[in-house]
Amino acid sequence: MINICDKSMCCGCAACVQRCPKQCIAMRADSEGFFYPLVDAVRCIDCGLCEKVCPMLNPGEERVPLHTYAARCTDEDIRRESSSGGVFSVLACEVLAGGGVVFGTRFDNEWGVVHDFCTTPEGLAAFRGSKYVQSNIGDNYIKAEAFLKEGRRVLFSGTPCQIAGLKRFLRREYDNLLAVEVACHGVPSPLVWRRYLEERGALCNVENVIFRDKSTGWKSYSVRLSMDKRTLCEPFYDNEYMKAFIYGYSMRPSCYNCKAKARSSGADILLADLWGAPHLIGADDDDKGMSLVAVDKEALLPSGKLWLKEIEYSEAVKYNSSIVKSVPLNEKRDEFFVKFAKGESIAGIVGELTRLPIAQRALGFLKRVVKKIIGRK
Ligand SMILES: Cc1cc2nc3c(=O)[nH]c(=O)nc-3n(C[C@H](O)[C@H](O)[C@H](O)COP(=O)(O)OP(=O)(O)OC[C@H]3O[C@@H](n4cnc5c(N)ncnc54)[C@H](O)[C@@H]3O)c2cc1C
Ligand code: SF4
Ligand code: SF4
Ligand code: SF4
Incomplete structure (x- = not known):
């Protein structure tokens, strides 16, 4: 057991x-x-x-995809609401149009993140966009299996380890399953997310959360919390919750030892951000969101609703290492959670852990002064 x-x-x-x-x-x-x-x-x-059925005890083999593309959805409204290029919605709409079922993540009534399924394009809107919190998968593998056995087409999306879990759970291949993994830096704790909302005084009156609001640009995206009387919109690099995530303080221990990277999950399609556009497609992107899409079979991508350009997988992952490598364990992670358990605020903990030692700060100050003096001459 x-x-x-x-x-x-x-x-x-x-x-x-x-x-x-x-x-x-x-x-x-x-x-x-x-x-x-x-x-x-x-x-x-x-x-x-x-x-x-445990994907950590039974990891898959790393795989190189047959085709890798730079891609974006041609519907600009959908692209704006999506975290990258909006390819997830194009794939999902195709499955729904054929009478299929789409599994993804949405917020629950308390702004926690859960997996769920939908059968209509209206239901899809809640799944759109990255939620930087570990989702509760519930019994959605069981539900997906039931639809697959009925012969319905099923698109199941999730982090690579959730897809690896689904594939092990099913224990056989289904032609009617389209398993879609999103590249994954890691997942923050649901409790840290809840505490963050409480500290912001937001828990009772949140009306909407967008982790990757593109109104300040795709590359310098913001976290947007809409509450009944105010809106908080902070660039990700200034937002304390995102800092705890990006620095690797608040993530699940398995994320530093991920066994589902490099396409080893068994997913049919990988979706990620396409970084390094000038090198990969010979032109900069328009800062509205561009996807990296890796597929193992021909004809998995619906034509007509996507702009596509084939790129080299080995080149693309040079600009997006989270597809193939786990983040290193941050040596201050334990300290983060010790302080968290004592009830210290996320902003306070992050401020303290990211503060540079006095000597380093003094050296930085001196360098800036010297630069200014030299610059003035
Ligand atoms: C926790 C997390 C970390 C990520 N880290 C990276 C990264 O390091 N590098 C990178 O290139 N891309 C990363 N992504 C993926 C990327 O942000 C986009 O989700 C992906 O490129 C698809 O974008 P899209 O525009 O096609 O569609 P979108 O509409 O943006 O995609 C939404 C899809 O993401 C799924 N999703 C959203 N939140 C979660 C969640 N908490 N758990 C499971 N599935 C979720 C939805 O169910 C849906 O399938 C991450 C996503 C998540 C959720
Ligand atoms: S699957 Fe359930 S019954 Fe079987 S070994 Fe595991 S815990 Fe026990
Ligand atoms: S939750 Fe998933 S990874 Fe953890 S023991 Fe169960 S099957 Fe394995
Ligand atoms: S980094 Fe790996 S283990 Fe962590 S959530 Fe993502 S896929 Fe799962």
Whole structure:
């Protein structure tokens, strides 16, 4: 049976929970706010299925895609609402138009992030855009399997480890499944997100959250919290929640030891940001969002609704290492969560952990003064 001794060896996909024939595994949050499986040993019949479907115990092989593209959706409204080039929505609309089902993430009533499915284009809007919080996958592998068995076309989207979990859970290939992974830097703790909203006084009156608001440009995107009486819109590099994420303080332990990178999840399609446009497509992008799309089969991308240009995968990943490599473990991560457990504010913790030592600050100050003096001469 599953027994989590090393937290970096569990990505929280809940494939084990959903496959257990005795329903004797439950996901429980730890003090950092990440969920881990806990087995009721009395009810367990030692069938070993939970271990068989675990993507961390059974990682896939790294793969090089057949084709890699720079891509963007030709519908500008959809592209604006999407985090990258809006390719997810194009793929999803195609599946829905054929009577299929699309699984993705949306906010719940308390602004937590959950997986869900939709069968209409209206339902799709909630899935659009990156939410930088680990989503609760719930029993969506079970639901997806039921649709697949009925013969419905299913697009299942998620982080690479969620796709790896789905593929292990299903234990066989389905021609009617389109598994779409989004490249993944890592996922922050749902509890850190909740605390951040509370500190902002936002939890009770949030009306909308956009993690990647492009009104300040795609590359210098902002986090936008719309509340009933005010709006907070901060560039990501000034936003404390995003700093904790980007510096690697608030992410799940498995994200520093990711076993689903480099297309090893088994997904049919990888979606990512396309960085390095001048080098990859010979021209700069328009700063409205551009996707990197990697596919293993011909004809997976609907024609007509996408602008596409083929690029070299090996070149593209040079500008986007999170596709192939885990982020290094930040040595201050433990300190972050110790302070978090004591109830210190996210802004306070991030401010403290990112503050440079006095000697380094003094040296920087001296350098700026010297530069100014030299510049004046
Ligand atoms: C936590 C996270 C980290 C990411 N890190 C990187 C990165 O380091 N480099 C990079 O190039 N791209 C990263 N991405 C992917 C990128 O931001 C876009 O999501 C992707 O390129 C698809 O964009 P799009 O414009 O086609 O569609 P969008 O409409 O922006 O894509 C939405 C898709 O993302 C899924 N999604 C949104 N939030 C979550 C979540 N919390 N968990 C699982 N799935 C989610 C939705 O279900 C949907 O399938 C990350 C995404 C997430 C969610
Ligand atoms: S060994 Fe079988 S019964 Fe026991 S927890 Fe795992 S899946 Fe459930
Ligand atoms: S990685 Fe997924 S399947 Fe493996 S133990 Fe964790 S939740 Fe269960
Ligand atoms: S970095 Fe890896 S382990 Fe972490 S959420 Fe992303 S895919 Fe999962």
